[in-house]
Amino acid sequence: MNTRPDTLTTDDRPSQGLTRRGLLGAAGLGLASGGYALGAAAGQADPTQEPEAVPFYGRHQSGIATAPPEHVTFATFDLDTVDADALRSLLQEWTATAARLTGGKGATASQLDGTADPGEARGLPAARLTLTVGLGASIFDQDGEDRMGLAALRPSALDPLPYFRGDSLDPARSDGDLCVQACADNAQVVFHAVHALVLSARGVASLRWTQSGFRGAKTSGERDPRNLMGFKDGTANVDPTDDDAMRRSVWVSGREEPSWMTNGSYLVARRIRILLDSWDALSLDGQERAVGRRKGTGAPLAQLVNGRPDLKAAVENQAVIPSDAHIRLAAPDQGDGPPLLRRSYSFSDGASGDGRLDAGLLFLAYQRDPQRQFVPVQQRLASQDALGSHLQHTASGLFACPPGVRPGGYLAQALFERL
Numbered sequence: 001m002n003t004r005p006d007t008l009t010t011d012d013r014p015s016q017g018l019t020r021r022g023l024l025g026a027a028g029l030g031l032a033s034g035g036y037a038l039g040a041a042a043g044q045a046d047p048t049q050e051p052e053a054v055p056f057y058g059r060h061q062s063g064i065a066t067a068p069p070e071h072v073t074f075a076t077f078d079l080d081t082v083d084a085d086a087l088r089s090l091l092q093e094w095t096a097t098a099a100r101l102t103g104g105k106g107a108t109a110s111q112l113d114g115t116a117d118p119g120e121a122r123g124l125p126a127a128r129l130t131l132t133v134g135l136g137a138s139i140f141d142q143d144g145e146d147r148m149g150l151a152a153l154r155p156s157a158l159d160p161l162p163y164f165r166g167d168s169l170d171p172a173r174s175d176g177d178l179c180v181q182a183c184a185d186n187a188q189v190v191f192h193a194v195h196a197l198v199l200s201a202r203g204v205a206s207l208r209w210t211q212s213g214f215r216g217a218k219t220s221g222e223r224d225p226r227n228l229m230g231f232k233d234g235t236a237n238v239d240p241t242d243d244d245a246m247r248r249s250v251w252v253s254g255r256e257e258p259s260w261m262t263n264g265s266y267l268v269a270r271r272i273r274i275l276l277d278s279w280d281a282l283s284l285d286g287q288e289r290a291v292g293r294r295k296g297t298g299a300p301l302a303q304l305v306n307g308r309p310d311l312k313a314a315v316e317n318q319a320v321i322p323s324d325a326h327i328r329l330a331a332p333d334q335g336d337g338p339p340l341l342r343r344s345y346s347f348s349d350g351a352s353g354d355g356r357l358d359a360g361l362l363f364l365a366y367q368r369d370p371q372r373q374f375v376p377v378q379q380r381l382a383s384q385d386a387l388g389s390h391l392q393h394t395a396s397g398l399f400a401c402p403p404g405v406r407p408g409g410y411l412a413q414a415l416f417e418r419l
């Protein structure tokens, strides 16, 4: 594994607390005005405090309950080793790197040294960067083999997702031994973070696939951004500020096996292309009936009863929310496990080669048990959803995101302590 030595002399070494912007000032590279370095010099700001930083340490990994920033890159990696100690060292290094980057600092103690940090985030703020790491089933066993002595610790929640009707998955862009969800309000901060993790993984793990995405900026007064079908997305979702709801739906409890996943969560990632040609050809009424909500306001087609769209509402024996409407089929009222926490981003990958846009939704959903939560919902959607004929699932992944890290600890520590 690449454990790049810190080549700085003590004199060169910036204080551990300096932020990326602080470093810029410290290096004398110039900062117009109002930057942390100048503010600090004038005694107006504490250069060790990055106001746009999301705390890295905690009971749960950040990037799950955190309000989604504007940009994401979802990246998966394959291990180039079957040595569990090398994987542990990588997770230790990623922990240290993630703690620094999310705090608005360089990837290592110095970014003035060109070899220590790729450098493209110099002068940029933390921008609410979060880095959320997950482990794929292939770490535990592959083709029935105990790949690196971890098979006994594999969560059954990582059982492979079944084939869903209409799936058109590209194996090269699916799965992976490790995943990283990097989110921030600045696309270059996101890129830099992934770049730094790719660099620090050299020799141990290689990038497998990535998907970047964005959230539509909210217009004033609107809580939810619009997806590329033009509808508000995320209206009926688990409220990440509601601890009880998060415990019911998202966080693995101490009663579930394996215990190393307590306070962690499972992530389902799907790259879903939206066939915009056929979608755009629908009338407004057709689009609203397919979703079950109004395009303009996001209100359900039927009235709310106890805060939920009334799925029983009918006019002249016709269901107001059609039987194949997306929100009816996806609704938790259908008797599945608790609802999913959806944290999706739109993507636009240019032209598809046939004169069409290659764009859609990077569906990211966190949950306690994908077999009870994602699978039954997606089975229903795949066979009946009116949106389905306008969608194509092209990539898929399922990952176990271990609990958060306490200072001095590292990602998935409890897994390795059970070895």
Ligand code: HEM
Pocket (backbone or CB within 6 Å): 227, 229, 231, 232, 233, 234, 235, 236, 237, 270, 272, 273, 274, 291, 293, 326, 327, 328, 330, 331, 332, 339, 340, 360, 361, 363, 374, 377, 378, 381, 387, 391
């Ligand atoms: C490109 C694909 C998709 C699009 C464009 C889409 C769009 C939407 C929209 C516009 C809504 C209504 C607003 C809201 O409550 O958020 C919604 C709701 C929902 N979607 Fe999707 N969705 C997609 C894929 C999926 C998938 C794959 C799942 C899960 C397997 C899913 C699960 C849900 C759930 C659980 C709701 C809330 C239903 C409720 O409780 O009312 N969606 N989606």
